[in-house]
Amino acid sequence: MNNLIRLTEHGPERVNEDLWTLALTGEEPADGPRILSLDAWLQRQPEAVLSGQEPSADAVCLQPDDEAERLRTRIGWTGELRAVGDVLRDQLSHMRQCGFDAFAVREDKSAEDALKGLNGMSVLYGRSAIEPRPLFRRRTSEC
């Protein structure tokens, strides 16, 4: 089971039923949906997916993760954007601000504990994927 937190309309939730398998090592899991490297993902997709006719059954793992901002704000990706790898409590709020909405917390860490890191600080001077206006524009609009 993945050590997963997902943002929902009711707020962040622990996810107990998650079927996705991170499959970056080449050892193919027996069944279920996979998260693949970009190369592996491209190889496995039928033409219908690559031409945009059908959704993919697999997920793709992108690196580096700072592409999140661009996926959300430029490409307009609205589906799940899951952080995998060294996902730790003290980085969660930054990841959330960059557009991630699911967090596979590193296996040796408690997801309950990591939830505490999700909120971060109350002040953001600049802007982010979830708040496109810098503070000076929010400040003015409040006046």
Add this chain to the structure above:
Amino acid sequence: MYHYDEYDRALVAERVAQFRDQISRRLSGELSEEEFLPLRLQNGLYLQRHAYMLRVAIPYGTLSADQLRALAGVARDFDRGYGHFTTRQNIQFNWIELEQVGDILARLAAVDMHAIQTSGNCVRNISTDAFAGVAADEVLDPRPLAEILRQWSTINPEFLYLPRKFKIALCSASEDRAAVMMHDIGLYLYRDAAGEMLFDVMVGGGLGRTPILSQPIRRALPWQHLLSYVEAVLRVYNRHGRRDNKYKARIKILIKALGIDAFAREVEAEWQHIKDGPAELTRAEYERVAASFQPPSYPPQPAVDLEFGSALARDAGFARWVQRNTHAHKQPGYVSVTLSTKPGADMPPGDVTAEQMEQVALMAERFGFGEIRVAHEQNLVLPDVAKADLYALWQQACEFGLATPNIGLLTDVIACPGGDYCSLANAKSIPVAQAIQQRFADPELLQDLGEISLNISGCMNACGHHHIGNIGILGVDKNGSEWYQLTIGGAQGKQSALGKVIGPAFSAEDVPEVIAQLAEVYREQRQGTERFVDTVARIGLAPFKARVYPAQEVRA
């Protein structure tokens, strides 16, 4: 100076609480050192040879008297009674206990100070001219835009995990005193004919193992685009900068690999997406911030001050100090005063005791408007002093060892902490600096040599900026012993240049005499009022090499 509002205070207070919690999780073992590392770095905390070092941010080098007193308190209560001012206008404390860091930061937060992003792979302190807002040769005040950049870069979630550290400097005077060309982004600000602010953007400067001066990427950009353009540069860097090798990760390496034109095209493409969007600066925001930087009301001074004139005539020591340590001010009858932190062998360059900090705070209140600046050369500046007050100020500065008349001279050495503190260093910097200062203690000789910048780095990371010193000294390790390689001809400012190596390295005890030989060649060869760096540019390295390495045949 900038006045914090409730947003600024909330952010700093929450950051103290957050880092306090992270420290306690580290102390309990819940966080490993590896996990703690990026957290402590982004809060200015390094692990050095003997203890933790805490680097406190001094945004664009501007301090109030109360803030300087708070720094004195930290030096006295949590360190060994002194602090070290850095070339990027910050201060660092070298003997810090991890358990006390939360209390130190809380104390700093009470005077609107923090240590956020003074280290780590993120945007660092925004730096500028120590004489910003008051210099006679200034076109416009860079501080409002520096503050706007400070806020924009502080805990900006997109740019907290860059490939490597990122430094931004601004300059808006005819002389560049902010070493703009050795920054990742350098901004030259000016006004167009209609009075609107424009800036030239430079990118890809940096010293370290691969010293490179920055190149222009965009000219005459209107001020409203400041944040969107910087954001575009950072996005391209964040996307394409190398993360596999720490020594190839700075933006200068990316620009070298792509070429400036290809890099500029990438930035332009990114910028087209965000320009004219919400990242664009508004006039209301500029004016809100600029209101904090309105000049004080300067009491008018007499056009001719007989008392000041007679003190100059009477006291040669005072006259020499006024000549070297004051800087022309916008306001008639006023000057800016540089208090030298380089008295010679008694104190390492940039080190200031708690008592001295408290005295400087008092001087700033008595002889100014309660403001102090930190200069790139690691000295302290009182920006607004009436000429009529200079004699009294000089006497007080003398009493506390802050009146050495050596600004811009050979003993105004820039040095990193070196092997005495830093675990990266190959060699010590401070004893070499002190030996050189001792060799050139004669004020007549020093005056005669005129302007010579001397920079010492204890290793190739180049924190002492040896590449851009007129004389640069680099500590190197040869089979476990410390040696020093010399360069000459480096320069900072708008005529920045990287120094050239003169030959094989020297032992520490030989360095002062070698510098004396270089100075001798200069005195023999100079024409008229030519400075050392001009003589080097005119005659080249050969005459210097011939003197320093007499036994060897020197090829030009």
